[in-house]
Amino acid sequence: MNTKLIYEAVYNMLILANTRLDINYYEKIKNFDSKIKKEILKNAYLAYKSKRPLCQDTGQVVVFIKIGQDIKLEGDFIEDVINKAVEDCYKDNFYRKSVVKDAVFDRANTNTNTPSIIHTKFQKGDEISILIGIKGGGAENMTRLKMMNPTSTLDEILEFAKETALMAGENACPPMTVGIGAGGCAETAAINAKYALFKGKRLEYKIENVIETKIVSSQTHIASLPVCININCHSLRHMECTIKNNKINYNFINYEPDDVELPLNYKKVSTDNIEEIKNLKEGECILLSGTIYTARDMAHLKIVNAIKNNEKIPFELKNSIIFYAGPCPRKEGEIIGPVGPTTSKRMDKFAPELYKKGVLATIGKGERTIKNTGYLYFKAIGGVACLYQKCVTGAKLKGYGELGAEAVYELKVSDMPLVVCRI
Numbered sequence: 153m154n155t156k157l158i159y160e161a162v163y164n165m166l167i168l169a170n171t172r173l174d175i176n177y178y179e180k181i182k183n184f185d186s187k188i189k190k191e192i193l194k195n196a197y198l199a200y201k202s203k204r205p206l207c208q209d210t211g212q213v214v215v216f217i218k219i220g221q222d223i224k225l226e227g228d229f230i231e232d233v234i235n236k237a238v239e240d241c242y243k244d245n246f247y248r249k250s251v252v253k254d255a256v257f258d259r260a261n262t263n264t265n266t267p268s269i270i271h272t273k274f275q276k277g278d279e280i281s282i283l284i285g286i287k288g289g290g291a292e293n294m295t296r297l298k299m300m301n302p303t304s305t306l307d308e309i310l311e312f313a314k315e316t317a318l319m320a321g322e323n324a325c326p327p328m329t330v331g332i333g334a335g336g337c338a339e340t341a342a343i344n345a346k347y348a349l350f351k352g353k354r355l356e357y358k359i360e361n362v363i364e365t366k367i368v369s370s371q372t373h374i375a376s377l378p379v380c381i382n383i384n385c386h387s388l389r390h391m392e393c394t395i396k397n398n399k400i401n402y403n404f405i406n407y408e409p410d411d412v413e414l415p416l417n418y419k420k421v422s423t424d425n426i427e428e429i430k431n432l433k434e435g436e437c438i439l440l441s442g443t444i445y446t447a448r449d450m451a452h453l454k455i456v457n458a459i460k461n462n463e464k465i466p467f468e469l470k471n472s473i474i475f476y477a478g479p480c481p482r483k484e485g486e487i488i489g490p491v492g493p494t495t496s497k498r499m500d501k502f503a504p505e506l507y508k509k510g511v512l513a514t515i516g517k518g519e520r521t522i523k524n525t526g527y528l529y530f531k532a533i534g535g536v537a538c539l540y541q542k543c544v545t546g547a548k549l550k551g552y553g554e555l556g557a558e559a560v561y562e563l564k565v566s567d568m569p570l571v572v573c574r575i
Contacts (some may be wrong), residue, residue: 466551470510490537
């Protein structure tokens with residue numbers, strides 16, 4: 153078997169996983185009691201129609217590949233082939249590249265979304281099976297590992313899963329799927345938890361804002377019970393296939409999502425009306441129109457350092473509204489690529505300084521770690537990038553272009569749905 157078939161399979165599965173909400177989860181969301189259900193379903197419809205990503209965070213690509221021991225592989229090295237498929241697919245389809253070279257010593261973007269995370273196993277026979285999952289940072293950052301007592305019960309494990317999901321809250325873009333991995337060593341439990349999201353045993357256990365809880369458990373030491381909880385957002389982006397006799401068989405059901413009408417209980421607000429914005433009340437639902445600026449982790453670091461060094465920054469902070477976002481690259485004919493909020497609390501070490509410099513409000517997802525300040529914060533819905541893309545009527549690069557997805561953009565928005573909070 154030539155490894156070109158693996159390239160083809162991975163390339164095609166990445167497109168389907170990024171742009172199509174799995175039909176089983178689509179149906180689960182339709183029947184789930186969620187305040188933002190209509191927005192999620194609308195986003196699935198828009199992504200299907202535009203063939204653009206469900207979420208701007210097109211994530212790290214995680215590959216589980218099982219290779220039949222009777223197969224003789226020909227062609228390029230298998231890991232190189234997988235990474236080349238990821239690189240080409242993300243470039244060709246204008247998906248966001250989110251992988252940095254080194255976690256500690258060099259956080260420069262590789263600009264290829266590689267290397268992927270590849271888990272390889274061997275199996276009997278002459279077949280290759282491939283499962284890919286796309287993991288965004290918001291949900292992945294909510295992962296927890298616990299070395300439990302070997303006499304711990306399933307109920308105790310489920311309580312740990314529940315605690316983790318509740319702690320994750322809006323940061324993980326609910327409604328969520330919870331993967332439980334148990335057994336092996338610490339690293340085995342983490343891999344089991346990731347695999348459980350896609351192929352785990354379903355447990356009948358209800359957790360607030362959780363669609364499904366699944367588990368994969370394996371052997372372990374008599375003195376150990378490592379348990380890892382891995383969470384996925386409402387878009388469980390995965391695909392699988394088998395390759396046998398030089399034929400790729402995709403496990404995929406095609407369907408067209410329904411178009412849905414969004415709720416109408418929103419108040420129209422303009423960024424030009426500073427006093428009206430200052431007087432907005434906690435919990436109000438608004439449709440924001442006007443000028444805002446994108447800036448997330450690395451842009452915040454640069455802005456704060458520039459302030460300390462009396463250097464010029466890309467935009468006037470006074471009365472500005474900052475959107476914690478990093479869009480997908482723009483395709484021809486688009487004003488901006490799919491765009492949505494990132495986790496707000498990561499910016500909390502910078503936020504007080506910027507608010508003191510006159511920032512009017514910030515936009516992001518999830519709860520904040522800064523409290524009782526009175527600062528204005530607009531909550532956006534996580535993981536509905538095509539929905540927010542439709543709100544953008546103009547976009548201009550303002551600075552830090554070298555940061556790629558984390559560059560600062562000036563956006564003109566129209567009727568952007570948000571919820572007013574005070575932090």
